[in-house]
Amino acid sequence: MEHIKIFYRAVRIMASLVLLFLTMSLSAQTVVSTDTLPESRGDSGVCISYISQYRTCIDGNDIDGAIYYWRRVLAECPALSEELYSDGEALYLELFGRTEDLAYIDSVLMLLTQRSYYFEGRASNELHKAELLLDLTGDDPLYLGLCYNIIAEAAEMFPGEMGCSHFVLLGTVAASLWAMDMIGDEELADAFVKSISTLDNRIGSNQYNYGYADDLNNLETFFRTCGAMRCSDIERLYAKKVNGNPRDRVLINKVFALLDDTGCSGEDFYYSIALKLFANDRSAANAVRLAELNAARNNLERAVAYFTEAYNCDTTSAVRSEVILRVAEMELARGNRQAARDRAEHAFQLNKRNAGALMLLAECYAGAELGNTFDNHTAYWVAVDYLEAAIKVDPSLRKEAEAKIKAYSQLFPTKEECFYRRILDEGIVFNVGSWISEVTRVRFRRE
Numbered sequence: 001m002e003h004i005k006i007f008y009r010a011v012r013i014m015a016s017l018v019l020l021f022l023t024m025s026l027s028a029q030t031v032v033s034t035d036t037l038p039e040s041r042g043d044s045g046v047c048i049s050y051i052s053q054y055r056t057c058i059d060g061n062d063i064d065g066a067i068y069y070w071r072r073v074l075a076e077c078p079a080l081s082e083e084l085y086s087d088g089e090a091l092y093l094e095l096f097g098r099t100e101d102l103a104y105i106d107s108v109l110m111l112l113t114q115r116s117y118y119f120e121g122r123a124s125n126e127l128h129k130a131e132l133l134l135d136l137t138g139d140d141p142l143y144l145g146l147c148y149n150i151i152a153e154a155a156e157m158f159p160g161e162m163g164c165s166h167f168v169l170l171g172t173v174a175a176s177l178w179a180m181d182m183i184g185d186e187e188l189a190d191a192f193v194k195s196i197s198t199l200d201n202r203i204g205s206n207q208y209n210y211g212y213a214d215d216l217n218n219l220e221t222f223f224r225t226c227g228a229m230r231c232s233d234i235e236r237l238y239a240k241k242v243n244g245n246p247r248d249r250v251l252i253n254k255v256f257a258l259l260d261d262t263g264c265s266g267e268d269f270y271y272s273i274a275l276k277l278f279a280n281d282r283s284a285a286n287a288v289r290l291a292e293l294n295a296a297r298n299n300l301e302r303a304v305a306y307f308t309e310a311y312n313c314d315t316t317s318a319v320r321s322e323v324i325l326r327v328a329e330m331e332l333a334r335g336n337r338q339a340a341r342d343r344a345e346h347a348f349q350l351n352k353r354n355a356g357a358l359m360l361l362a363e364c365y366a367g368a369e370l371g372n373t374f375d376n377h378t379a380y381w382v383a384v385d386y387l388e389a390a391i392k393v394d395p396s397l398r399k400e401a402e403a404k405i406k407a408y409s410q411l412f413p414t415k416e417e418c419f420y421r422r423i424l425d426e427g428i429v430f431n432v433g434s435w436i437s438e439v440t441r442v443r444f445r446r447e
Contacts, residue, residue, distance in 0.1 A: 047077040054087070063098075067091050078118060085115040096136065105136060105143065123161040126154050130169060145182060148173045148191075155194055164199055164212045171195035171219045178228065185228040192223045193236050200241070224258060231264035239269060242276065252276050265293070284313040288326050295330045303330060321351035328360055337364045338435045355394035359401065362386040366408055370434040374421065377413040378432045381440040384408050412445040 054069035070088055073080065088111050096104035112129050116122040130151040137143035151170045154162060174191035177183045199216045223229050238255045245251055256277060259270045271293050278286040291306035307330075310323045328343030341364040348357035366383040370376055387401040387408075423430070423442055432438050 047073055047080065050076070058087075058091075063091060063094055067095070078114065082115065082119050085111055085119075093136075102137065102140070102143070105133070108132060109146075123154065123158045126150055127162065127166055130154070130166070130173075134169060134173060139176070141177075141180060141182060144173060144176060144180075148177055148183075152191065159198070164202060164215070167195040167198045168212065168215045168219070171222075175222060175226075178226075185230075188226075188228045189223075189230060189233045192219060192228075193233055195219055196223065197237055200237075204241075224261070229258075229262055231259065231262055231267045231269070234258050234262060234264065235267070235269040242273065246276050247280060249280050252280060266296070271297075282309075282313060284310040284319050284323060287313055288323060292326060292330070295333070300334075317350045318354075321347045321354045321357070324350065325354065325357050325360065328357070332360065332364060337368055340364050341435075353393060355390040355397055358386045358390035358393060359397065362390070362401075362404065365436060365438075366404075366411075368434075368436060370432070370436065374413050374417045375432075375434070377411055377417065377445075378430065378440075379436060380408045380411045381430070381443060382432050382436055382438045384443075385438075385440055409443070410445065412443050414447070415444040418442065418444060 050069045050073040054066045054073065057063070057066035057069060070084075070091060073084060074088065077084075089108055092104045092107045092111065095101070096108075109129055109132075112125045116125045127150075130147045133143050133147035133150070137147075148170075151166060151173060154166070155170055171192050174183065174188050174195075178185075178188040196216065196219050199212055199219070203213060203216065223233075234255065238251075238258075242248075242251060242255055252273060256270075256273045259265070259267070259273060264270045271290075274286070274289050274293055278290055287306045287310035291303045291310060294300070294306060295303040304327075307323060307327050310326075311320055314320065314323075324343050324347040328340045328347060331343060332340035341361060344357045344360040344364065348354055348361075351357075362383040365379045365386070368376070368379040370379055384405050387405050391398050391401050418424070426442050426444055428442050430440055430442050432440055
């Protein structure tokens with residue numbers, strides 16, 4: 001599996017493994033019980049003697065002597081018993097503890113591979129490799145990457161034999177490699193989806209106790225905040241669970257927040273969650289959300305239906321004003337300036353503190369095509385009037401409104417245009433015609 005970048009020490013490991021398999025192909029023999037020695041190779045008396053000698057050396061803390069005689073047993077009787085491999089692992093780990101030479105870790109890995117060759121238990125041996133690598137090699141990029149490869153392959157081949165701790169390990173190592181730029185966002189996402197979904201399912205089905213709930217929460221928190229989470233990842237994680245628990249408000253709200261924070265409002269899964277939110281809480285806000293989502297999908301009949309639902313959900317004037325304003329915004333987005341103007345005026349009549357309605361009225365008039373160039377330019381007088389009114393209602397809009405006022409002022413009629421229409425002075429009353437039909441005052445464009 002091509003998961004990560006491989007550094008120079010990988011060459012040594014691969015070469016050692018090749019030599020190991022060549023040796024095994026020459027010396028492989030039938031698996032035997034612990035009390036029967038293989039007949040095809042080695043002398044039973046010699047093997048028994050070597051076993052006695054390496055154990056005597058272990059008792060005497062003579063590790064070098066123990067390794068010497070243990071290797072003789074392994075060479076003569078590799079299928080003698082699994083205890084032989086347990087003893088060898090302990091010897092190599094003792095040497096690693098004394099020297100911190102990573103070559104002994106390589107030896108343990110090869111020994112576990114050979115153990116899997118002669119005896120059953122490949123899954124447990126592979127998982128044990130991953131645990132050892134993480135525990136003993138720290139942040140070494142090569143060994144951390146090797147640990148990830150092993151645990152990721154195990155998750156593909158025999159996930160049922162992995163415990164919850166192994167899936168926590170998968171996510172933890174993936175996060176470390178991602179921080180080192182050794183794997184990308186997609187690889188990290190795949191690892192976290194597998195880890196989180198497995199832990200969540202096992203905890204939910206009571207296969208394991210809730211001792212891993214904190215680990216699950218930590219994995220979810222990291223994935224949510226690291227920036228690698230994609231909309232498709234959220235769906236992979238929660239779609240099945242949501243469909244099985246459509247009335248679980250806590251779950252629905254959690255998934256909606258994830259989708260919203262990740263910017264997934266255009267996804268079908270987002271829409272399905274919005275539907276479940278509304279089913280659980282038929283509030284005006286939830287109805288407006290569905291109306292806007294349908295408007296974005298050009299489902300205008302449904303949009304109007306949900307806007308109507310929102311309007312009927314709450315009879316307070318402030319809420320209804322906001323609902324009507326959303327309808328006005330939809331109409332303006334469709335290019336229906338006059339309809340949008342009518343809705344915005346209605347919204348302001350319902351709530352005279354709704355400065356957003358005044359801002360939208362300005363947008364309805366700015367750029368309106370009323371006839372000739374002069375008539376079109378006069379519409380900006382009315383637009384600026386409404387922006388100034390919005391500032392008076394809500395001073396917090398000053399910065400936004402003044403930026404638009406500055407831009408629109410550059411589109412006022414020029415002094416020359418006004419002169420040809422016998423308009424000689426600023427400040428005089430002027431009636432903007434067509435569908436706008438508003439009274440305003442003259443202002444010249446500043447050249």
